[in-house]
Amino acid sequence: MNKKKVIVIGAGFSGLSVGAYLAKNGFDVSIYEKNKTIGGRARKLEIDGFTFDIGPSWYWMPEVFENFFNDFNSSVKEHYELKRLDPAYSIFFNKDEVFKIPANLNELYLLFEKHEKGSSIALKQFLKEAEYKYNVSMSDFVHKPSLSAFEFIDFRILNAALKMDLFKSISKYIKKHFSNPKLIQLLEFPVLFLGAKPEETPALYSMMNYADLVLGTWYPMGGMFKIIEAMAKVAEQQGVKILTNQTIEKIVVENKLVKGIISNGKFEDADIVVSSADYNHTEQHLLEKEYQNYTETYWKTRKMAPSCLMYYVGIDKKLNNLEHHNLFFDESFDQHAKEIYDTPQWPNKPLFYSTCASLTDRTVTPEGKENLVLLIPIAVNIEDTEEIREKYFNIMMDRLEYLTNQKIREHILFKKSYAINDFKNDYNSFGGNAYGLANTLKQTAIFKPSIKNKKVQNLFYTGQLTVPGPGVPPSIISGALVAKQITKEFS
Numbered sequence: 001m002n003k004k005k006v007i008v009i010g011a012g013f014s015g016l017s018v019g020a021y022l023a024k025n026g027f028d029v030s031i032y033e034k035n036k037t038i039g040g041r042a043r044k045l046e047i048d049g050f051t052f053d054i055g056p057s058w059y060w061m062p063e064v065f066e067n068f069f070n071d072f073n074s075s076v077k078e079h080y081e082l083k084r085l086d087p088a089y090s091i092f093f094n095k096d097e098v099f100k101i102p103a104n105l106n107e108l109y110l111l112f113e114k115h116e117k118g119s120s121i122a123l124k125q126f127l128k129e130a131e132y133k134y135n136v137s138m139s140d141f142v143h144k145p146s147l148s149a150f151e152f153i154d155f156r157i158l159n160a161a162l163k164m165d166l167f168k169s170i171s172k173y174i175k176k177h178f179s180n181p182k183l184i185q186l187l188e189f190p191v192l193f194l195g196a197k198p199e200e201t202p203a204l205y206s207m208m209n210y211a212d213l214v215l216g217t218w219y220p221m222g223g224m225f226k227i228i229e230a231m232a233k234v235a236e237q238q239g240v241k242i243l244t245n246q247t248i249e250k251i252v253v254e255n256k257l258v259k260g261i262i263s264n265g266k267f268e269d270a271d272i273v274v275s276s277a278d279y280n281h282t283e284q285h286l287l288e289k290e291y292q293n294y295t296e297t298y299w300k301t302r303k304m305a306p307s308c309l310m311y312y313v314g315i316d317k318k319l320n321n322l323e324h325h326n327l328f329f330d331e332s333f334d335q336h337a338k339e340i341y342d343t344p345q346w347p348n349k350p351l352f353y354s355t356c357a358s359l360t361d362r363t364v365t366p367e368g369k370e371n372l373v374l375l376i377p378i379a380v381n382i383e384d385t386e387e388i389r390e391k392y393f394n395i396m397m398d399r400l401e402y403l404t405n406q407k408i409r410e411h412i413l414f415k416k417s418y419a420i421n422d423f424k425n426d427y428n429s430f431g432g433n434a435y436g437l438a439n440t441l442k443q444t445a446i447f448k449p450s451i452k453n454k455k456v457q458n459l460f461y462t463g464q465l466t467v468p469g470p471g472v473p474p475s476i477i478s479g480a481l482v483a484k485q486i487t488k489e490f491s
């Protein structure tokens with residue numbers, strides 16, 4: 001019997017994941033990627049012997065990666081060495097107040113207790129509840145295709161949902177347990193990954209604190225791109241063909257059925273198309289209006305997760321007083337969040353983040369050097385010019401030099417920036433978003449853009465803009481659940 005032919009648009013985490021699972025399930029899969037290299041938002045940048053991960057750098061929820069490889073009779077350790085970071089990260093509140101978040105829970109309790117009497121007991125309870133939410137979400141919620149509310153009508157799930165604090169904000173929930181502002185900020189930080197203000201994020205997402213503080217922060221030696229290489233290898237072993245430099249210009253639909261795609265001006269037929277490209281791009285630019293799931297107005301009213309300004313910097317010496325991951329929270333968190341979400345503008349006094357993978361991994365720079373990545377989360381769709389980028393580079397450098405007590409500028413070998421315009425050019429990103437849609441309650445589960453086209457039965461969507469949401473583990477899960485849905489409908 002002829003295998004059904006599937007074309008996947010995009011070779012990021014979700015595209016590779018859906019492709020690998022579909023090929024395993026007996027489909028003939030080709031992935032078309034517009035860029036010259038695979039990985040999407042997780043590509044790598046190589047300059048003069050320095051390697052940088054362009055996008056993600058936090059490896060959380062290690063079991064999601066393990067499960068992916070196990071599904072293909074493989075394992076993480078066959079592909080890359082995983083190292084738990086300890087400390088997981090540093091938070092600079094000011095020059096003299098730097099929290100180093102230990103991997104060991106008992107040390108973490110001591111750190112809490114030092115800053116707020118009785119808070120270690122509160123933390124134990126907080127993490128117990130977070131563990132419950134994490135386990136229920138990972139076993140019952142995230143694997144739902146979220147095509148209908150009926151999927152959630154099951155006594156066990158409904159019962160669990162009541163205990164999941166869906167309708168309380170995580171901000172209030174954290175403040176119920178803790179009063180020290182720095183501990184509050186520490187616990188609110190993972191919400192930044194979800195792309196919404198803590199006041200608008202359901203307390204359900206305290207499960208991210210469990211992922212952070214209990215399951216830990218890991219690093220794949222060689223960099224995050226190692227995961228992409230490993231997933232591409234697994235996909236190819238299943239028979240997936242990965243084609244790069246292939247820009248899809250149109251999804252061809254006739255009589256409410258996808259017939260194929262046009263890539264680089266050439267028609268390719270397909271029985272099924274799955275787009276892992278940004279949802280808005282797929283709908284508004286590749287599909288005729290009559291087949292779109294959502295209107296332009298729908299997109300204009302979505303709350304997007306932030307974009308970001310990044311700098312990849314090669315340093316000609318070893319740096320001091322930094323960890324692999326560093327959060328610079330020496331300015332107001334609330335003010336910066338307002339400037340991202342409420343009154344979109346470049347932040348006056350930004351918080352920022354830096355990663356220095358070469359502190360853990362000697363293979364990512366030449367001997368005696370450091371690869372520094374700096375990142376400021378910013379609102380989507382604001383003005384993006386070289387002058388503005390440079391201004392913020394200087395703001396970050398001034399603070400970095402001051403807070404870590406060392407000269408860095410004069411040791412810079414090169415620097416390269418990346419921001420809104422690059423997200424748009426490289427990934428057809430809506431508004432230049434980095435992390436997709438904000439995970440507010442109104443944009444969770446069945447309220448997220450659907451994985452299925454409602455008018456064309458053989459067109460599907462995967463990736464960080466649909467369920468379960470943004471982040472590397474959710475994108476991998478998104479590919480798996482879309483493959484499951486297609487297999488159910490078409491096998």
Ligand SMILES: Cc1cc2nc3c(=O)[nH]c(=O)nc-3n(C[C@H](O)[C@H](O)[C@H](O)COP(=O)(O)OP(=O)(O)OC[C@H]3O[C@@H](n4cnc5c(N)ncnc54)[C@H](O)[C@@H]3O)c2cc1C
Binds near residue numbers: 010058248249
């Ligand atoms: C700066 C940054 C930092 C992040 N940090 C973390 C982190 O530390 N930890 C974490 O877990 N997550 C992090 N994330 C989020 C995570 O990287 C994303 O959620 C994930 O990579 C999204 O994968 P995806 O497959 O959905 O989309 P993408 O990676 O965007 O893949 C979509 C692909 O489609 C391609 N494409 C688009 N249009 C077309 C077209 N017309 N034709 C052909 N191909 C097309 C794009 O080029 C792209 O390769 C970060 C993201 C960014 C940007």
